Amino acid sequence: xxxxxxxxxxxxxxxxxxxxxxxxxxxxxxxxxxxxxxxxxxxxxxxxxxxxxxxxxxxxxxxxxxxxxxxxxxxxxxxxxxxxxxxxxxxxxxxxxxxxxxxxxxxxxxxxxxxxxxxxxxxxxxxxxxxxxxxxxxxxxxxxxxxxxxxxxxxxxxxxxxxxxxxxxxxxxxxxxxxxxxxxxxxxxxxxxxxxxxxxxxxxxxxxx
Amino acid sequence: xxxxxxxxxxxxxxxxxxxxxxxxxxxxxxxxxxxxxxxxxxxxxxxxxxxxxxxxxxxxxxxxxxxxxxxxxxxxxxxxxxxxxxxxxxxxxxxxxxxxxxxxxxxxxxxxxxxxxxxxxxxxxxxxxxxxxxxxxxxxxxxxxxxxxxxxxxxxxxxxxxxxxxxxxxxxxxxxxxxxxxxxxxxxxxxxxxxxxxxxxxxxxxxxx
DNA sequence: AAAAATAGATCGAATGTTCATTCTTGTCAA
DNA sequence: TTGACAAGAATGAACATTCGATCTATTTTT
Numbered sequence: 001x002x003x004x005x006x007x008x009x010x011x012x013x014x015x016x017x018x019x020x021x022x023x024x025x026x027x028x029x030x031x032x033x034x035x036x037x038x039x040x041x042x043x044x045x046x047x048x049x050x051x052x053x054x055x056x057x058x059x060x061x062x063x064x065x066x067x068x069x070x071x072x073x074x075x076x077x078x079x080x081x082x083x084x085x086x087x088x089x090x091x092x093x094x095x096x097x098x099x100x101x102x103x104x105x106x107x108x109x110x111x112x113x114x115x116x117x118x119x120x121x122x123x124x125x126x127x128x129x130x131x132x133x134x135x136x137x138x139x140x141x142x143x144x145x146x147x148x149x150x151x152x153x154x155x156x157x158x159x160x161x162x163x164x165x166x167x168x169x170x171x172x173x174x175x176x177x178x179x180x181x182x183x184x185x186x187x188x189x190x191x192x193x194x195x196x197x198x199x200x201x202x203x204x205x206x207x208x209x
Numbered sequence: 210x211x212x213x214x215x216x217x218x219x220x221x222x223x224x225x226x227x228x229x230x231x232x233x234x235x236x237x238x239x240x241x242x243x244x245x246x247x248x249x250x251x252x253x254x255x256x257x258x259x260x261x262x263x264x265x266x267x268x269x270x271x272x273x274x275x276x277x278x279x280x281x282x283x284x285x286x287x288x289x290x291x292x293x294x295x296x297x298x299x300x301x302x303x304x305x306x307x308x309x310x311x312x313x314x315x316x317x318x319x320x321x322x323x324x325x326x327x328x329x330x331x332x333x334x335x336x337x338x339x340x341x342x343x344x345x346x347x348x349x350x351x352x353x354x355x356x357x358x359x360x361x362x363x364x365x366x367x368x369x370x371x372x373x374x375x376x377x378x379x380x381x382x383x384x385x386x387x388x389x390x391x392x393x394x395x396x397x398x399x400x401x402x403x404x405x406x407x408x409x410x411x412x413x414x415x416x417x418x
Numbered sequence: 419a420a421a422a423a424t425a426g427a428t429c430g431a432a433t434g435t436t437c438a439t440t441c442t443t444g445t446c447a448a
Numbered sequence: 449t450t451g452a453c454a455a456g457a458a459t460g461a462a463c464a465t466t467c468g469a470t471c472t473a474t475t476t477t478t
């Protein structure tokens with residue numbers, strides 16, 4: 001008998017099933033519009049199991065948050081491993097975020113699009129978390145190395161990543177219809193070169209061809 | 210007897226008191242963590258009044274949304290009235306948003322920071338609303354006029370406003386500690402000139418400076 | 419090897435609370 | 449007197465959480 005039912009493969013461990021179901025539901029409807037019973041049904045699991053594993057609804061959200069945060073940190077960590085310039089690092093992170101937005105939409109939505117303060121009141125805002133700090137550090141290093149124009153770190157960081165994050169939001173909201181990866185090159189260009197029509201290519205760019 | 214109690218001046222009309230209280234509470238705690246009773250208490254109003262005026266909790270949120278959206282539209286409208294270049298218009302809008310973020314924090318937070326889909330499921334995402342469309346139009350016009358480099362409208366719009374919106378979010382989350390207006394000039398500069406350290410000033414800039 | 423015992427995970431009906439909404443009564447201006 | 453609005457106690461539905469029963473897998477005993 002073939003397993004036509006693809007929704008929740010019963011061989012996955014219970015806690016994974018719970019987290020997966022919760023992620024999908026939280027992103028689709030928002031934390032407060034999802035009941036434990038919804039999660040329980042979608043995960044093919046009993047209410048009791050959810051409480052045993054995570055201690056409640058908030059526990060599920062928190063576990064999800066920590067888990068995905070760790071993956072996010074690892075992604076940044078990988079970029080830091082490579083021997084790259086600050087500018088290349090920033091580009092690579094943006095590239096990755098764009099790709100994840102297309103391939104693992106809900107993960108990105110949960111991390112970048114959710115208002116965690118409304119359901120995880122004890123967590124600091126995500127923009128003060130390690131991965132975001134690391135991103136700002138990269139910008140700072142680029143500035144120290146004379147690669148990025150000198151200036152106020154907040155402004156520089158927002159200028160580097162603001163456009164990308166904005167596009168991710170628009171994409172997640174369904175306002176942008178095409179995959180973000182199509183826009184990557186051009187966005188990078190606008191970010192570093194500026195937007196003026198008559199902006200002269202920099203010496204660097206001219207050398208690069 | 211002096212009115213020491215400054216919280217809710219009783220002379221304001223009832224519906225205004227309700228909206229003001231709701232705005233503050235929704236922004237501070239999030240829509241789902243605020244009960245009608247909380248609003249009722251903070252507004253010094255009865256539950257009945259809230260239902261008479263707005264038909265319920267969602268009605269209050271919706272009325273607030275429409276009201277602030279209209280103000281937002283008017284702000285953009287004012288900028289469109291003035292005879293300005295596209296670039297100047299964009300800058301002006303950013304300037305205004307920064308100022309409002311400092312002086313009318315909760316209004317900006319409710320419009321730019323809330324996840325309306327989670328409590329106003331019938332509203333389209335705010336980024337597809339008229340003011341945001343107008344902002345994208347300005348960018349398009351700048352492109353058509355040869356003022357902004359040609360390119361994909363989404364990318365250009367995100368590049369123009371992405372940094373500013375990012376900074377607003379950071380400020381609202383309390384991550385940026387100083388008033389945004391301090392950063393305005395530099396942000397504008399980064400946005401239009403790009404971020405490379407050796408970016409040559411454009412002919413335009415050289416003339417201006 | 420079979421049976422019994424133990425630990426630990428899973429289950430879901432029952433509980434108690436929270437909260438949006440209703441509805442009846444009270445107030446006041448015209 | 450009437451109409452419009454304000455008040456807040458009462459209602460009932462939705463929901464997170466509890467807890468004892470049930471099941472499963474592993475170890476111990478015979």
